[in-house]
Amino acid sequence: MDGGGNQPHVVIIGGGFGGLYAAKALKRAPVRITLLDRRNHHVFQPLLYQVATAALAAPDIAAPIRKILRRQRNVTVMLANADSIDAPGKRVVLSDGEIHFDYLIVAAGAMHSYFGHDAWAEFAPGLKSIDDAFDIRRRVLIAYEKAERETDAQRRKELLTFVVVGGGPTGVELAGALAEIARNTLTRDFRNVDPQSARVVLLDAGDRLLTPYLPRLSQSAQRQLEGLGVQVVTGARVTAIDAMGVSIGPERIQAATVLWAAGVQSNPLGQSLGVPMDRAGRVQVEPDLSIPGHSNVFVIGDMAAVKWRDGMVPGVAPAAMQMGRFAARAIFARVTGRTLEPFSYVDKGSLATIGRSRAVAQFGKWGFSGIVAWSFWLWLHIFFLIGFRNRMVVLMEWFWAYLTFQRSARIILDDPHARIKPK
Amino acid sequence: MDGGGNQPHVVIIGGGFGGLYAAKALKRAPVRITLLDRRNHHVFQPLLYQVATAALAAPDIAAPIRKILRRQRNVTVMLANADSIDAPGKRVVLSDGEIHFDYLIVAAGAMHSYFGHDAWAEFAPGLKSIDDAFDIRRRVLIAYEKAERETDAQRRKELLTFVVVGGGPTGVELAGALAEIARNTLTRDFRNVDPQSARVVLLDAGDRLLTPYLPRLSQSAQRQLEGLGVQVVTGARVTAIDAMGVSIGPERIQAATVLWAAGVQSNPLGQSLGVPMDRAGRVQVEPDLSIPGHSNVFVIGDMAAVKWRDGMVPGVAPAAMQMGRFAARAIFARVTGRTLEPFSYVDKGSLATIGRSRAVAQFGKWGFSGIVAWSFWLWLHIFFLIGFRNRMVVLMEWFWAYLTFQRSARIILDDPHARIKPK
Numbered sequence: 016m017d018g019g020g021n022q023p024h025v026v027i028i029g030g031g032f033g034g035l036y037a038a039k040a041l042k043r044a045p046v047r048i049t050l051l052d053r054r055n056h057h058v059f060q061p062l063l064y065q066v067a068t069a070a071l072a073a074p075d076i077a078a079p080i081r082k083i084l085r086r087q088r089n090v091t092v093m094l095a096n097a098d099s100i101d102a103p104g105k106r107v108v109l110s111d112g113e114i115h116f117d118y119l120i121v122a123a124g125a126m127h128s129y130f131g132h133d134a135w136a137e138f139a140p141g142l143k144s145i146d147d148a149f150d151i152r153r154r155v156l157i158a159y160e161k162a163e164r165e166t167d168a169q170r171r172k173e174l175l176t177f178v179v180v181g182g183g184p185t186g187v188e189l190a191g192a193l194a195e196i197a198r199n200t201l202t203r204d205f206r207n208v209d210p211q212s213a214r215v216v217l218l219d220a221g222d223r224l225l226t227p228y229l230p231r232l233s234q235s236a237q238r239q240l241e242g243l244g245v246q247v248v249t250g251a252r253v254t255a256i257d258a259m260g261v262s263i264g265p266e267r268i269q270a271a272t273v274l275w276a277a278g279v280q281s282n283p284l285g286q287s288l289g290v291p292m293d294r295a296g297r298v299q300v301e302p303d304l305s306i307p308g309h310s311n312v313f314v315i316g317d318m319a320a321v322k323w324r325d326g327m328v329p330g331v332a333p334a335a336m337q338m339g340r341f342a343a344r345a346i347f348a349r350v351t352g353r354t355l356e357p358f359s360y361v362d363k364g365s366l367a368t369i370g371r372s373r374a375v376a377q378f379g380k381w382g383f384s385g386i387v388a389w390s391f392w393l394w395l396h397i398f399f400l401i402g403f404r405n406r407m408v409v410l411m412e413w414f415w416a417y418l419t420f421q422r423s424a425r426i427i428l429d430d431p432h433a434r435i436k437p438k
Numbered sequence: 439m440d441g442g443g444n445q446p447h448v449v450i451i452g453g454g455f456g457g458l459y460a461a462k463a464l465k466r467a468p469v470r471i472t473l474l475d476r477r478n479h480h481v482f483q484p485l486l487y488q489v490a491t492a493a494l495a496a497p498d499i500a501a502p503i504r505k506i507l508r509r510q511r512n513v514t515v516m517l518a519n520a521d522s523i524d525a526p527g528k529r530v531v532l533s534d535g536e537i538h539f540d541y542l543i544v545a546a547g548a549m550h551s552y553f554g555h556d557a558w559a560e561f562a563p564g565l566k567s568i569d570d571a572f573d574i575r576r577r578v579l580i581a582y583e584k585a586e587r588e589t590d591a592q593r594r595k596e597l598l599t600f601v602v603v604g605g606g607p608t609g610v611e612l613a614g615a616l617a618e619i620a621r622n623t624l625t626r627d628f629r630n631v632d633p634q635s636a637r638v639v640l641l642d643a644g645d646r647l648l649t650p651y652l653p654r655l656s657q658s659a660q661r662q663l664e665g666l667g668v669q670v671v672t673g674a675r676v677t678a679i680d681a682m683g684v685s686i687g688p689e690r691i692q693a694a695t696v697l698w699a700a701g702v703q704s705n706p707l708g709q710s711l712g713v714p715m716d717r718a719g720r721v722q723v724e725p726d727l728s729i730p731g732h733s734n735v736f737v738i739g740d741m742a743a744v745k746w747r748d749g750m751v752p753g754v755a756p757a758a759m760q761m762g763r764f765a766a767r768a769i770f771a772r773v774t775g776r777t778l779e780p781f782s783y784v785d786k787g788s789l790a791t792i793g794r795s796r797a798v799a800q801f802g803k804w805g806f807s808g809i810v811a812w813s814f815w816l817w818l819h820i821f822f823l824i825g826f827r828n829r830m831v832v833l834m835e836w837f838w839a840y841l842t843f844q845r846s847a848r849i850i851l852d853d854p855h856a857r858i859k860p861k
Contacts, residue, residue: 055579055850072495074847081627082848091629094583146851156478160517204504206514405846407838408831415830424497425505427478428569 022047023350026107026116028097028284030057030080033122033316033335033342038090040343045350048089049114051107053096055079058145059400061332062409064185066148068192069156069200069422073145075409078401097123099287102309118311118346121284121298122339125317125330128280128295135256139275142185149428151274155193156427158272159201162208169269175213176270178261180253181277182219183226184367187236189274190217191370194243199420215244216268218251218261220277225367225375227329228382232375235384239373253277279330281318288312293320293327302357303345304338311349313342321360328360332399337361366392371417445470446773449530449539451520451707453480453503456545456739456758456765461513463766468773471512472537474530476519478502481568482823484755485832487608490571491615492579492623492845498832500568501824520546522710525732541734541769544707544721545762548740548753551703551718558679562698565608572851574697578616579850581695582624585631592692598636599693601684603676604700605642606649607790610659612697613640614793617666622843638667639691641674641684643700648790648798650752651805655798658807662796676700702753704741711735716743716750725780727765734772736765744783751783755822760784789815794840 023046027034030052038050059076066073081092096110106115127141140150155177162174175197179190197213204210217224217240223233224240224247237247248263255262260269281296290306291299297320300306304313304321316335321328328334341358348355364378368389376388393413400406416422446469450457453475461473482499489496504515519533529538550564563573578600585597598620602613620636627633640647640663646656647663647670660670671686678685683692704719713729714722720743723729727736727744739758744751751757764781771778787801791812799811816836823829835846 055583055848072497072847073849073851074495077849079627079848082844085626091586092627093587094580095587145849149851157517160478163514164516164518203508204502204515408834408846411831411834421505424495425478425502426496426500426568428496428572 023117023346024049024115025118025120025346026051026114027120027122028052028100028107029122029124029316030054030092031060031122031124031316031335032332033124033339034120035080035083036336036339037120037122037315037343038084038087038339040340041089041347042087044089044343044347046089046118046346047091049091049093049116050080050084051093051095051097051109051114052080053094054144055081055094056145057083057401059405060143061396062400063142063145063148064188064192066145066424067142067151067155067189068196069152069424069426070192070416071409071412072424073148075405075412076400077145078405083401097284100284100312102288102306102312105311116311118349119313120339120342120346121288121312121314121318122316122335123282123284123318125279125281127275128278129275130278132256135275138256138258139180139261139273141275142189143279151189152424153427154272155196156425159205159208159210159213160427161271163205164207171208172214173260173269174271175208175210176216176260176268176272177213178216178218178268178270178273180218180256180261180273180275182217182221182224182247182249183276184365186217186219186274186276187224187240187367187369189276190215190245190247191240191243191368191373194240194245195370195420196422198244200422200425214246216246216248216270218253218263219247219249220252222249224249228365228367228375228377229380232377232382232384236367236369236375239369239375239384243370243373279317285314285318288314295320303355304342304358305345313345315339315342321358323360331365333363334360366395368392446540446769447472447538448541448543448769449474449537450543450545451475451523451530452545452547452739453477453515454483454545454547454739454758455755456547456762457543458503458506459759459762460543460545460738460766461507461510463763464512464770465510467512467766467770469512469541469769470514472514472516472539473503473507474516474518474520474532474537475503476517477567478504478517479568480506480824482828483566484819485823486565486568486571487611487615489568489847490565490574490578490612491619492575492847492849493615493839494832494835495847496568496571498828498835499823501828506824520707523707523735525711525729525735528734539734541772542736543762543765543769544711544735544737544741545739545758546705546707546741548702548704550698551701552698553701555679558698561679561681562603562684562696564698565612566702574612575847576850577695578619579848582628582631582633582636583850584694586628587630594631595637596683596692597694598631598633599639599683599691599695600636601639601641601691601693601696603641603679603684603696603698605640605644605647605670605672606699607788609640609642609697609699610647610663610790610792612699613638613668613670614663614666614791614796617663617668618793618843619845621667623845623848637669639669639671639693641676641686642670642672643675645672647672651788651790651798651800652803655800655805655807659790659792659798662792662798662807666793666796702740708737708741711737718743726768726778727761727781728768736768738762738765744781746783754788756786757783789818791815
């Protein structure tokens, strides 16, 4: 499978923003590229919460990786699962074989972290993949369905309580969308319950939401969420999660639906590299994003710990794109005998959306919120969505949703949970 | 749950075409209605094959039943699974409770029938639900992914062989779409295999495809399929299906993907009624669609055996809609003390699509094929799609697909099959 040509073989693990931008940046490089991913599709992560909250269909924000790269003839896309990396042996061990490389770009991303409480995963799903999004969509819609049939008032209240743990961008987006579903989308659909009576709680352990933002934007985000009816609780350190709700020390919130947006950790694939990692499992890379001792192996995106100002480069899509492009340029330079300046992250600003006409935006010391930030968010995300067709469909969906307050993807898919079971 | 008002309580089991049209036709009737379905969504079945073949996203052809009926205040929609019907006791036994009725409309549809070979189900999925469609989509896309990585020529050939069993409308549609995927959609996406070398075989036990159609339309359908590269084999009685392919007596087709479109049987719920059924498990109803001995219980759609001309009313969407409306009118008449003529089926004609600009259509003795039939098919399906939003999106998807030959929903969702496993 490695045959054909004497050109150096570049293997990229992961078809997220980092891996995809690395592959694209190697378009004119004299190399053969193999991009492998255990899923067949790239996901536009910033809009994943809209699939979870039934506003968009999965294909609106996901595209087959091989379709995105179909015209780039030096790339072979492979559906495969990388189990470990043998850096000295220059090979990646797959679940069903192995693949040799001259250069390797590791861009396998991050996964949820429950901070050692893995038992919480069952009760509080996180949001990283399309399948996670379908799981969340199913839980939220099923909660309303069960509430409609529930005769016990206390239990009905629990079914209509939704708790989001974690006040970062994903938590803020999920909480905002859940509040809009309750207030706008479902208003006329039920006969026995009033969706507007649903309670949405957003918990954060810190002293304010969206900690990397300016304090006044955090306050604005909280006000905008409260305007939608979300109950924001800061300084709330979760101590237990089970099927019936969440405990915060002695306090208890009874809730049938709990969503986890509190923490991520690096893909454990990094462990097989045998180099120093930080607490979140990220690999401490050299200034050129390669790993100590193996200058032909690069780690990028959410898997890389890269110093920036007095902290680290954040785990956001633009950072992954920049690192992907940089790793590609580093390989191009190496292959053609040139050298390169170290990687330096360029902060393009931050945006977090809360709901219809509600968002916050920060560019350096400059921040704004409300409908201006929201329009900015909307056009930027449309612009970066992969593929013209998706852009058109998403724009149309949003226009339609804006007019009607509807969500077009309220489909519960099959699952053990999807059918009402005997009690 | 049955409280509120002295109006007669009409329970409808099933939110397909029959149940939905029955509920709508009772809009102005002095009754309380409960519509129950074990899924939260109505599926526009005639376009389900497009979800299976990655041309449309699930929400394009499915809508929440409670959203469709949200403005009809005399309907309560309930997510519930009906286990059996106690006609003398006037109650439906649910998986998790029971519900009493004054009138009952049973519209739970049909499921695949493997003619006693239930073991085939694992290897040859049928197409009745959104989840079935995702399963088929996954199998087809995974076959190409595996072929791209396969080094053994014989095995690669098997991975690129797709067999559809059954030459009715669904089989014809699936075979045509599979051929278009191979010929048009995937052409540039792979490096190691040529999707155009894929083989699509359509098997039918009878002497021609689309038996209810005029013989010359059956021939036209076969020619149009062959024009797409589909190998049509009539008189092919399948004797075995396993993970490696299909046997037709002593003959063998090695194929990694086999799809089942050969037969349906009525939902087994009909058995609990204790009345005569035909061989396909359909209930033999009275001329007013009620069951013998219980004039307040109606069975409609794919579950009802209704005589028509020298055969039976076919199991198609227009028949289910007509029966749904009739059962509603019958109840309305009964409640208001009037009587009704017996049900009579009006044949609105038949359409089967084969692919881009390829279809056959029959209206009485009048039949035509090719692009005229296809345009007719297209506009009719757009017209009947539930909800303005879906119509617009589907029209746009089709327009885009027509221009680009692309399919926008090539997303493989999580499943044991979705990840490459150790061999």
